[in-house]
Amino acid sequence: MGDGSHQSLPDLTGKVAIVTGGHTGLGFGTSIELAKHGARVYIASRSAAKFKDAEREVALECPEADVRFLELNLADLNSVMCLPYEETVEGFEMQIGVNYIGHFLFSRLLLPMLQITAEKAVKGSVRVVNVSSDEHTKLAPKEGIISSDMNMKNDFSVWARYGHSKIANVLHLKELAKIYSNILALSLHPGTVKTNLSAGPISSTPLYRLIKPIVELGAPGPRKGAANILFAAVSPNLKLESDNGAYLLPIGKVSAPSKAGSDAKMAEDLWEWTVKALMSRGYE
Ligand SMILES: NC(=O)c1ccc[n+]([C@@H]2O[C@H](COP(=O)([O-])OP(=O)(O)OC[C@H]3O[C@@H](n4cnc5c(N)ncnc54)[C@H](OP(=O)(O)O)[C@@H]3O)[C@@H](O)[C@H]2O)c1
Structure with a gap:
């Protein structure tokens, strides 16, 4: 692997x-x-x-x-990641909406089934994996989650919104690991991988086209680049007791996320904020 x-x-x-x-x-x-x-x-x-x-x-x-x-459809719209400001059908900014809130709700709906399965399955084999990014350490606002302005419509770049959504991916599974201790929850950075992801940055920041070859120099394609995701999904080396809520750098290295991404109180507050935001829109 x-x-x-x-x-x-x-x-x-x-x-x-x-x-x-x-x-x-x-x-x-x-x-x-x-x-x-x-x-x-x-x-x-x-x-x-x-x-x-x-x-x-x-x-x-x-x-x-x-x-x-x-x-x-995590947003009911056509795109995701580093895009100019747009909102999902439910009024969330596109990146936080698709990258984080859509995935939060999707995994929440699956949790009852995951818990029942975890009772019978090999310990640590029932998993939720979020694909975050190491960009959460560089692009997100320093203070981490801005719950008073989750859409970050004004005064923030598309890049900051992307980083913000990726910190949310890390905090989401940190809190999930705490609440649902029989489900192994892991977030990760896949590495730099040549995919369609760059279509987003190019549409929001046309100059990105110029630096794209440098950013992607030596990067693998998506088949090889999926190695860290596969490791998180199935490696028996990852244990419920020691690794629940961990953040992995390629390949399979348990690592510290950013300061904000390590903040347990922020993880708890984000979870609460998200549940309330979803409930106010009719999603339990
Ligand atoms: N590539 C990298 O270097 C890199 C680095 C760090 C983190 N990541 C993370 O890796 C993850 C996968 O990205 P990727 O590089 O594989 O990019 P990608 O090739 O652009 O894939 C993005 C995927 O998301 C789907 N998607 C977008 N909006 C959606 C929506 N509203 N509902 C349902 N699905 C939707 C797309 O489906 P459609 O085909 O329908 O658009 C596509 O399958 C992302 O979370 C990204 O942040 C990637």
């Missing part, structure tokens, strides 16, 4: 995985390896056509793979 070739992934027969954005980029790199190693993989995507393409690609490498479509 550590070399990115994914040869040493364990047999995943009988396991079920849900991968958001699993038809493309890092999500696809994750879906295909999990499926090739025997897991049933639900590719959660807003596009049935894109799922079909992904399904075909998986079948070419592994005809017996079990991949299924789960329709999921």
Whole structure:
């Protein structure tokens, strides 16, 4: 697993995985390896056509793979990440809405099932993994989560909003690990990986096109680049007792997130804020 070739992934027969954005980029790199190693993989995507393409690609490498479509639109809009200011249908700024709040609600709805499964499954095998970014240490506001202005509409760049959503990914699972101690919750930085992610920065900051080759110099593609996500999802080296709520740098290195990303009180407050924000919009 550590070399990115994914040869040493364990047999995943009988396991079920849900991968958001699993038809493309890092999500696809994750879906295909999990499926090739025997897991049933639900590719959660807003596009049935894109799922079909992904399904075909998986079948070419592994005809017996079990991949299924789960329709999921985290924002009801068309884009994500480092975009000019937009809002989701529920009035959240797009990046915090899709990267964090959509995923918070999705995992919250799955928690009852995850808990029942955790009671019967091998300890530490039921997991929630958030793909954060090391950019949370550099781009987010220094004070961390700005709960008084979660949309950060004025006075902040798209980059700051991205970093903010990525700190939220870290704090989300820190708190989930505390509340649901039988579910192994992990956030991570995947490394710099060549994916469609750069479409966002290019549309919001056209000059990014110029520095993109430098940023991506030597970066792997999404198949190899999924190694840290796969490690977090299935490595038996990660333990419920010692690693719950951890943040991983590639590959599989338990590391400290930013100061704000390590703040237990901030994690608790963010959880509370999110539950209230969702309840006020009719989501329990
Ligand atoms: N690539 C890197 O270097 C890097 C570094 C650090 C962190 N990350 C993180 O890795 C994660 C995956 O990114 P990626 O690099 O694989 O980028 P990507 O290729 O652009 O993939 C993004 C995925 O998110 C899906 N998505 C966007 N909006 C959605 C919505 N409203 N509802 C449901 N799905 C939606 C996209 O689906 P559509 O095809 O329908 O748009 C796509 O599958 C992100 O959280 C990113 O922040 C990436």
